[in-house]
Amino acid sequence: MKPDFTRKLLQWNKSSNTRAMPWKGEKDPYKIWLSEIILQQTRVEQGWSYYEKFIAAFPTILHLARANEEKVFKMWEGLGYYSRCKNLIATARTIASEYKGKFPNTYDQIEALPGIGPYTASAISSFAFNAPHAVLDGNVQRIIARYFGITTPIDTTAGKKLFQTLAQSLLHHDEPGIYNQAIMDFGAVICKPQNPLCSDCVQKKECEAFKQNAVTQLPVKQKAIVRKERWFYYFIIECKGKWYIRQRTGKDIWENLFEFVLFESPAAVEDLTVKLPFLKKLVNGQACQIESISRMYRQQLTHQTIHGRFVKLKVQEALPALNHFLLIDKKQLSEYAFPRFITTFLGEPAPPAQLF
DNA sequence: AAATCGGGGTA
DNA sequence: TACCCAGATTT
Known part of the structure; x- marks a missing residue:
């Protein structure tokens, strides 16, 4: 039995989602992985040109594995969170040596690679291999907090567990990759952090935050940034x-x-x-x-x-x-x-x- | 559980 | 300025 949310999300995706990105629909796990590492805590517009630059310079994971480390860092220059670059090289080399250049195809093997956590493992395994793992990123946290009216902070252990469970319960198991892409697009285009497009939203009748006029107050974060x-x-x-x-x-x-x-x-x-x-x-x-x-x-x-x-x-x-x-x-x-x-x-x- | 790891867009 | 972004890792 498919949740109402899931059905409407897929319907929106099919009829109204026009968001286009170079890696969307990609089936090559190498390209999916590269895009996901670049996009960690990074806006799509910011990562876009880096992705194209990397793919042009390193068409396959073996090209990347063989590359000079300083050259790779030079290409990452300006993108921030530079441990991602270090881990990118390490993972490429691990896959070259331990997996004969073939990207592993199970969630557990993928998640064990450096720089890949629960989100990225879910994204790669669902996009490339159709594995039934729901992604939980900032978009999904926001959508779930609003849709269910959840005030549990997203940056706590209890919060992460709760949101992950709910995310998984909403997943469309027939096409996990399409579903995962759709829910993130939905968060980026409709259920935005600021000025969400609630009047156009196909979920507004069921959305707790919308019904309670609390959309702008969700999700809740516990920790304030100290500078x-x-x-x-x-x-x-x-x-x-x-x-x-x-x-x-x-x-x-x-x-x-x-x-x-x-x-x-x-x-x-x-x-x-x-x-x-x-x-x-x-x-x-x-x-x-x-x-x-x-x-x-x-x-x-x-x-x-x-x-x-x-x-x-x-x-x-x-x-x-x-x-x-x-x-x-x-x-x-x-x-x-x-x-x-x-x-x-x-x-x-x-x-x-x-x-x- | 909390602290860090960049850089840039938006209101 | 504060918040957020297709999070992961270390302390």
Whole structure:
């Protein structure tokens, strides 16, 4: 017995859903997987061009598995959540070696791969293999919370369990892939976070939130976001025509991306000349010519606000304190993946020369 | 269970 | 500014 919700959703999908995306209807598990990783916590419009770029560069999972890691990161540059990229490469290589390049076809095998959790495993296994697993993403959580009028927070253990159970109960078992695609499209197009199109909605007669005029209050989230302020001062140090860069390694933002010489301060720094102890220690008495100090940059992320400036300077001799850095040609800069905070600066015209 | 991991669009 | 986005992983 098909729930009324399911029947109406599929009817809406057939008659009115015009949403088109490059990966929609795709049956190649590699392409489905790639699109799903790109789209984790990422809007479709934002991920779209990355998907096309990746498919063009790596037509099959074996192409991706063989690719140079830094080249893949460069292609991911700007998309955020860079552990996705690390896991993307790891999974491609695992499938190449452990599965002879053939994507596994069961939910459990898929979910065991790095970077793939319950949502992505459900999406891949239903789209590619017609496995009966209901997806639970932000769209589905919102639809279910509103349709059933559920005030249990979605970001709690109890909430996740409840919503997953309800999502599964609504699944259309004959065509799980089509159903899963339809419910996400429905959430994106009709049951939107803001300004949902309730008057056009085929579910409005049964929707508890609509009946109680509580649509805008659902779903409920428990945790509020806490933001941390950080000040990043980057020193772009040129030596004999080359620049010092390094790869970020710590368990921190932008892991695996490249950066210049960083001085992070617990608060704003006024004097960025050689009087700054960090810089003084770095050049260790060597003559040092400061070429420019940038404007104040600010980037708002989900959990932190980054403030900072870029200081360009030249030294004549290599700095022993930077032994573990790479010294690269300016032309090679475009081969390395940098955070947006840095590429934004690099993309802006240089200010007129100044004396310090 | 809570904290983190980016970046960008929208109201 | 606050919230959200085809979530996953670590602490």
